[in-house]
Amino acid sequence: MAKILMIEDNPDNAELARRILFSAGYEVIHALEAETGLEIAVAEQPDLILLDLGLPDYDGQTLAGWLRAEPKTSAIPIVAFTAWPEETARHMTESYGCVGYISKPIIKVNEFTTKIASYLKIAKHESTNKNR
Numbered sequence: 001m002a003k004i005l006m007i008e009d010n011p012d013n014a015e016l017a018r019r020i021l022f023s024a025g026y027e028v029i030h031a032l033e034a035e036t037g038l039e040i041a042v043a044e045q046p047d048l049i050l051l052d053l054g055l056p057d058y059d060g061q062t063l064a065g066w067l068r069a070e071p072k073t074s075a076i077p078i079v080a081f082t083a084w085p086e087e088t089a090r091h092m093t094e095s096y097g098c099v100g101y102i103s104k105p106i107i108k109v110n111e112f113t114t115k116i117a118s119y120l121k122i123a124k125h126e127s128t129n130k131n132r
Contacts, residue, residue, distance in 0.1 A: 002120050003027045005046035007037035024113045034058035041073045050081040064096040
């Protein structure tokens with residue numbers, strides 16, 4: 001079972017995503033802010049990180065930088081989880097070193113779970129290639 005760390009401060013967004021991911025068979029760990037998210041990422045080594053770009057303590061770019069600088073988390077794929085407009089989200093995803101983004105609010109459950117599965121597949125493929 002894939003483990004997903006969701007770093008999201010909005011309780012409604014977090015609960016909806018958690019329920020969908022759990023029902024799709026994923027283990028979900030949740031952090032409300034950047035510092036806790038970093039600590040959990042280092043300790044738990046999730047398969048994927050869903051990162052809200054607007055957190056109360058630090059912005060998504062700062063946390064993404066910390067995650068990339070930390071050897072234990074540097075290879076974990078990060079997916080921006082944002083309500084920002086699509087063009088802004090695309091630009092931020094690239095500049096933050098994320099593998100992609102998912103727009104909030106979640107409207108289409110199947111689309112959400114399909115995107116999560118595709119990001120996990122990419123991560124697994126990259127991990128397999130590194131081990132060769």
